[in-house]
Amino acid sequence: MSQETIWERLQRIDRRVIYWLLFILLIIPFIRPLGLPVSIGPQTISLLEGLRKLKEGDVVVVNISSGVSAWPECLPSLVAVSKVLIQQKAKIIYWTSFVDGHMTFEKIVEKVPGFKGLKYGVDYVHLGFYTGAEPTVAQLATNIRAIFTTDYKGTPIDQLPIMRGVNSAKDVKMVISSDTGDYGDYYIRQWRIPYGVPFAEIGIAMIFSSYQPYWPEIIFGMTGGAKGGAELEKLIGEPGDATVTMDAINTSHLLVIVAVILANIGYAATRRRR
Amino acid sequence: MIVAGRQTAFVFLIVTIALFYIFLEMARRGRKIPIRTFPAIAAIPEAIGRCAEMGKPLLYTSGYAMETLSNPDQGPQTLASISILSHVARLAVRAGVKLYYFTCIKDSLPLVEETLRTAYLEEGKPEEFDPLQINYQAGQSPYLNAVMGFMQRERPASNILMGGFYYESVVMGEAGNTIGAMQIAGTANTHQMPFLIATCDYCLIAEELYAASADITKDPWILGCLRGEDIMKLVILVLLIVGFVISFARVPILIDILKR
Amino acid sequence: MAEVVRREAVYALTAIIVVIMMVDFFFTIPAISAIAGELRTWATIISTMALTLGAVNIIRVHSRNVRRRAPGVWYHSAWLIFIFAFVLLLGFTDINNPSSNPVYKWIFDNAYVSLGQTWYAITGFYIASAAYRAFRARNIDAALLLIAGIFVMLMNAPIGEVIWVQIPRIGRWFNDVGQVPAMRTFLIVAAFGLLAFGFRTLLGRERGFYGEVAGG
Numbered sequence: 001m002s003q004e005t006i007w008e009r010l011q012r013i014d015r016r017v018i019y020w021l022l023f024i025l026l027i028i029p030f031i032r033p034l035g036l037p038v039s040i041g042p043q044t045i046s047l048l049e050g051l052r053k054l055k056e057g058d059v060v061v062v063n064i065s066s067g068v069s070a071w072p073e074c075l076p077s078l079v080a081v082s083k084v085l086i087q088q089k090a091k092i093i094y095w096t097s098f099v100d101g102h103m104t105f106e107k108i109v110e111k112v113p114g115f116k117g118l119k120y121g122v123d124y125v126h127l128g129f130y131t132g133a134e135p136t137v138a139q140l141a142t143n144i145r146a147i148f149t150t151d152y153k154g155t156p157i158d159q160l161p162i163m164r165g166v167n168s169a170k171d172v173k174m175v176i177s178s179d180t181g182d183y184g185d186y187y188i189r190q191w192r193i194p195y196g197v198p199f200a201e202i203g204i205a206m207i208f209s210s211y212q213p214y215w216p217e218i219i220f221g222m223t224g225g226a227k228g229g230a231e232l233e234k235l236i237g238e239p240g241d242a243t244v245t246m247d248a249i250n251t252s253h254l255l256v257i258v259a260v261i262l263a264n265i266g267y268a269a270t271r272r273r274r
Numbered sequence: 275m276i277v278a279g280r281q282t283a284f285v286f287l288i289v290t291i292a293l294f295y296i297f298l299e300m301a302r303r304g305r306k307i308p309i310r311t312f313p314a315i316a317a318i319p320e321a322i323g324r325c326a327e328m329g330k331p332l333l334y335t336s337g338y339a340m341e342t343l344s345n346p347d348q349g350p351q352t353l354a355s356i357s358i359l360s361h362v363a364r365l366a367v368r369a370g371v372k373l374y375y376f377t378c379i380k381d382s383l384p385l386v387e388e389t390l391r392t393a394y395l396e397e398g399k400p401e402e403f404d405p406l407q408i409n410y411q412a413g414q415s416p417y418l419n420a421v422m423g424f425m426q427r428e429r430p431a432s433n434i435l436m437g438g439f440y441y442e443s444v445v446m447g448e449a450g451n452t453i454g455a456m457q458i459a460g461t462a463n464t465h466q467m468p469f470l471i472a473t474c475d476y477c478l479i480a481e482e483l484y485a486a487s488a489d490i491t492k493d494p495w496i497l498g499c500l501r502g503e504d505i506m507k508l509v510i511l512v513l514l515i516v517g518f519v520i521s522f523a524r525v526p527i528l529i530d531i532l533k534r
Numbered sequence: 535m536a537e538v539v540r541r542e543a544v545y546a547l548t549a550i551i552v553v554i555m556m557v558d559f560f561f562t563i564p565a566i567s568a569i570a571g572e573l574r575t576w577a578t579i580i581s582t583m584a585l586t587l588g589a590v591n592i593i594r595v596h597s598r599n600v601r602r603r604a605p606g607v608w609y610h611s612a613w614l615i616f617i618f619a620f621v622l623l624l625g626f627t628d629i630n631n632p633s634s635n636p637v638y639k640w641i642f643d644n645a646y647v648s649l650g651q652t653w654y655a656i657t658g659f660y661i662a663s664a665a666y667r668a669f670r671a672r673n674i675d676a677a678l679l680l681i682a683g684i685f686v687m688l689m690n691a692p693i694g695e696v697i698w699v700q701i702p703r704i705g706r707w708f709n710d711v712g713q714v715p716a717m718r719t720f721l722i723v724a725a726f727g728l729l730a731f732g733f734r735t736l737l738g739r740e741r742g743f744y745g746e747v748a749g750g
Contacts, residue, residue, distance in 0.1 A: 015667075018659075018662055018666055019662070022659055039695050041706070067650060068650065068651055069647075069651040069653070070654065100642070100647050102633075103643060103647065131582055132577060132582070133581075135578060136574065138574055139574045139575065139578075142567075142571060143571065146571065146575065205690070209709075209713055210717065212709075212713070212717060213714055213717045213718040213721055225690075227690050227691075249692075250691045252658065252662070253690065253691040253693065255662065256662050256665050257688070259662070259665070259666040260669045260680070260684070263667075263669070264671050
């Protein structure tokens with residue numbers, strides 16, 4: 001039996017070795033942060049520009065269609081967006097299509113100091129969980145009260161001052177959706193296109209490419225994954241969780257690139273020998 | 275009468291349906307419509323044969339698909355997957371291969387059960403059908419967990435992953451690789467195509483998933499629809515080229531028409 | 535005979551609902567809008583009710599594992615059934631707002647959510663090993679893909695800019711000029727595929743919708 005050459009070995013590194021290396025490289029930045037500068041993409045800039053156009057009292061819907069598992073990717077952008085919305089003195093309505101969405105809402109409130117000066121039910125509210133995908137999103141556009149009769153705490157919607165006069169998409173100035181899946185598409189189809197409500201997307205990195213075709217005509221601004229969050233944090237001058245995460249992204253990306261290059265060197269060398 | 279901004283879309287819809295109907299009628303009257311073979315569909319007998327040779331089960335799953343058929347992007351992918359499942363099930367029953375189906379799409383359960391039951395019945399082995407070949411788990415992570423557990427315990431010789439996949443695609447694809455399974459996949463979810471292409475042996479991408487049943491059945495009705503679809507794609511292509519050319523003259527007429 | 539009637543009834547009902555929803559989308563007819571609104575609410579309710587089917591399947595599969603003492607599995611199945619019943623009972627303590635029960639909320643927040651997070655986190659490891667295994671410059675196309683992929687990855691990580699200041703710009707070019715048009719193409723063709731699939735389903739030629747079998 002012939003001995004495996006180094007070139008062949010480079011192509012067949014055991015996956016467990018890669019997993020261990022990745023694990024170690026993800027830990028290093030937490031011990032010794034790298035703090036490299038973040039370049040800002042045009043989608044993030046246009047997101048902030050769109051948010052800055054809001055006027056005092058404008059009603060904004062923030063749809064949370066990302067679960068707790070997507071916090072590292074979506075929460076920083078949600079936090080940064082909420083900070084800007086508070087600065088613009090907008091009225092914020094949160095709702096969620098994820099069963100654990102209430103945890104995301106509570107985390108946003110915890111992480112945004114500006115909420116302390118605001119009154120729940122007057123300046124912001126969380127209406128809770130809805131199910132039923134696009135039909136429900138379409139129904140929300142025509143009649144919010146057909147889907148939500150109370151907020152997530154059980155308070156009747158008509159007792160919430162923020163909801164006075166807010167019945168449908170026509171009463172909303174902007175929708176921002178945080179997604180791990182298709183809900184952005186539903187809001188584009190049921191809110192943005194028929195009612196012209198300006199729409200922004202906060203997506204995980206994996207789906208960022210799926211929404212890019214809509215920017216800037218249909219989606220006025222968007223962030224993708226932790227990188228997008230870090231860009232927004234840099235733009236508003238308040239570094240947060242995403243900025244910290246970028247170090248781990250640096251090390252993990254570098255590992256994948258090095259592994260791919262090594263495998264290709266091995267592949268090229270063995271092919272030449274043949 | 276027509277909602278503003280949807281007039282052109284309405285015209286496009288009518289024209290598309292009319293084209294479907296025209297070509298469907300032509301196909302029904304005997305006009306030959308050629309269709310290329312999808313390597314992923316052609317590989318299904320090989321995948322089942324592999325299971326038969328190794329005496330191992332076949333795993334079939336249709337992805338997270340937002341857990342419902344009522345999702346307009348994901349539901350049709352699940353239905354297209356069930357169409358392919360019916361073909362796979364018949365081949366599996368014929369070869370004596372045990373097929374296990376995993377899903378988290380609750381409202382698809384009666385359809386899947388009916389499809390498998392009919393496949394066993396039509397292959398003359400109704401007594402071999404066991405409803406418990408269908409495994410349901412509520413939620414994306416429990417479903418993924420169940421599939422991974424099954425792969426590790428039962429070591430299926432082949433995995434077929436067809437439908438609306440999300441992040442589970444790369445996890446299942448890689449897990450299938452570690453057990454050395456032959457893998458055939460298909461999805462119309464653009465964000466998951468790269469992962470399935472990277473981890474599986476064969477992959478149906480985008481509309482191929484919807485067109486697969488044409489390759490399987492060679493049904494003239496389905497082939498006619500496909501031809502209509504191709505004509506509409508040509509129309510879009512022409513519009514794109516015209517739009518590109520007239521954009522240099524800064525004439526907004528086409529955009530104005532399309533926005534109506 | 536009854537089977538044929540049942541199938542025809544499904545076809546007819548589907549067609550009627552499709553027409554109502556399409557008319558509601560394209561036209562402003564208050565009566566149709568009201569019906570469409572009701573149908574959307576029904577869709578939400580029916581979709582939720584389908585959970586019962588799932589629950590029945592779970593109990594059937596796992597109770598059989600327990601009955602047959604399936605090696606290496608039955609005790610997991612027994613635990614699943616116990617937890618299923620336990621959480622269900624907790625939920626029934628306040629049928630209008632199950633999460634008001636602190637034990638129910640604790641289990642959800644600390645077990646279900648944490649396990650979900652763990653699974654999602656694992657994805658990163660699988661992506662790393664999949665990329666390592668799949669990215670090979672086997673031909674000129676694959677080599678181009680590899681180069682573009684590396685630039686886009688480095689664009690997404692600040693370290694790219696540290697390596698070479700032009701990397702984000704090149705990565706963005708690959709992304710905006712290469713990737714976005716391809717994604718638009720996929721969106722357009724998939725939409726036509728979807729439309730054709732819907733049309734065939736309405737005509738009863740796509741069997742998956744009715745649980746029938748395609749020619750093998």
